[in-house]
Structure formats: C-alpha cells, structure tokens
Amino acid sequence: xxxxxxxxxxxxxxxxxxxxxxxxxxxxxxxxxxxxxxxxxxxxxxxxxxxxxxxxxxxxxxxxxxxxxxxxxxxxxxxxxxxxxxxxxxxxxxxxxxxxxxxxxxxxxxxxx
Amino acid sequence: xxxxxxxxxxxxxxxxxxxxxxxxxxxxxxxxxxxxxxxxxxxxxxxxxxxxxxxxxxxxxxxxxxxxxxxxxxxxxxxxxxxxxxxxxxxxxxxxxxxxxxxxxxxxxxxxxx
Numbered sequence: 001x002x003x004x005x006x007x008x009x010x011x012x013x014x015x016x017x018x019x020x021x022x023x024x025x026x027x028x029x030x031x032x033x034x035x036x037x038x039x040x041x042x043x044x045x046x047x048x049x050x051x052x053x054x055x056x057x058x059x060x061x062x063x064x065x066x067x068x069x070x071x072x073x074x075x076x077x078x079x080x081x082x083x084x085x086x087x088x089x090x091x092x093x094x095x096x097x098x099x100x101x102x103x104x105x106x107x108x109x110x111x112x113x
Numbered sequence: 114x115x116x117x118x119x120x121x122x123x124x125x126x127x128x129x130x131x132x133x134x135x136x137x138x139x140x141x142x143x144x145x146x147x148x149x150x151x152x153x154x155x156x157x158x159x160x161x162x163x164x165x166x167x168x169x170x171x172x173x174x175x176x177x178x179x180x181x182x183x184x185x186x187x188x189x190x191x192x193x194x195x196x197x198x199x200x201x202x203x204x205x206x207x208x209x210x211x212x213x214x215x216x217x218x219x220x221x222x223x224x225x226x227x
Contacts, residue, residue: 043219101158
C-alpha cells in the first residue's frame with residue numbers, strides 16, 4: 001500500500017522567509033501528485049497538481065517539484081505571509097490504489113508577523 | 114462559485130440514529146468520492162463512484178452506504194450511527210477515469226455521534 005509521509009509535521013517561521021515542505025511516497029508508480037491547503041475547520045483547497053511526466057508546477061509564490069524515481073516532492077513557498085498559515089497536505093494517485101488518493105498527514109504551518 | 118457543495122455542515126446524532134449526507138457538484142465531473150478525516154489518521158476513502166450508475170468500496174466502507182443519484186449528486190448514508198463514526202466527512206469530485214485528473218473537495222460535514 002502506498003505510504004505518504006510529510007516532514008516536518010509542524011513548522012513556525014517569521015514572515016518573509018522562504019520555506020520548503022517535504023512529501024515522500026513509497027511506490028513511485030504514480031499518476032500524479034496534488035498539494036492541498038486546509039485552513040482550520042475548513043475543506044481542502046487544491047494548490048498544485050503535478051502529473052507523473054512533469055518535474056514541477058508553479059502558481060504565484062508556490063512551486064512544487066516532483067522526483068518520481070526517488071519518491072519525493074517539495075512545495076516551495078516564497079516570501080511567506082501570515083495568510084499562508086494553514087495545514088498543507090500532499091496526496092498521491094497511483095496505479096495500485098485505483099481511484100483513491102493517498103494522503104500524507106500534513107504539515108501545519110504558522111507564519112508569524 | 115462552481116464547486117462541490119455538502120450539506121449539512123454540522124450534525125450531532127445519537128448512537129443508532131440514521132442520517133444521509135448530501136453532496137452535489139456543478140463541474141460536470143464524472144467521478145465522485147466520500148472521504149473521512151480523523152486526527153492522526155489523515156483522510157481515508159469510504160466509497161467512490163467512478164461514473165453515474167456505479168459505486169465501489171474504498172478503504173473504510175463498513176457502516177456506510179452510498180447512492181449516486183445522478184451525475185451531480187452522491188449521497189452517503191449512515192444506517193445506524195456509532196461513536197466511531199464521529200469524524201469530518203468530505204465529498205470530492207474529479208473529471209473522470211483519466212488518471213491525470215485532480216480532485217476538488219467540498220467544505221466538509223462535521224459529524225458527532227454521542
């Protein structure tokens with residue numbers, strides 16, 4: 001079964017810092033990887049979707065990379081802001097899991113003013 | 114705004130009661146899903162519907178039933194609620210069978226079973 005791990009579990013940084021969130025997965029035969037943001041008590045908002053054939057995707061201050069062979073993805077957030085405070089979830093879709101997304105347990109990010 | 118709509122947002126049930134969680138999407142997506150989110154467990158797939166007229170079990174289907182009412186709507190039913198079903202339930206949708214499709218999630222239903 002696909003195992004998705006996110007490190008660190010929690011992170012606190014001062015405003016303005018660039019930061020990296022890590023996601024690793026055990027089965028490299030993936031179709032795609034999706035990064036989500038979840039605010040407390042809210043639903044999941046899709047940030048970036050990377051196909052297995054892609055190396056990276058960018059949206060504004062966010063950049064996600066994918067190294068399928070090593071089973072790793074990183075989410076880079078540039079010039080962090082207090083509004084970036086949330087939990088960030090990584091999810092992988094692979095051939096063995098069918099339609100299911102396999103989620104990591106998330107990184108809880110706090111950006112302090 | 115287009116997206117996935119879930120009702121209700123909050124619900125408290127007594128053990129043994131039944132209820133149906135409703136989900137509707139207006140993106141013309143073919144596939145729909147129900148997940149539950151528990152502290153320390155992450156999100157786990159309960160049931161999914163790859164296309165209208167089909168449903169399949171996910172990782173944690175026991176105690177639940179689903180109905181794909183039409184292309185837009187996918188409901189989740191708890192026939193006899195148990196405290197172990199206290200959770201946050203998320204409905205999601207995707208374009209279809211293509212593995213390249215990403216998911217869109219609803220805002221969740223917070224269910225407490227006492």
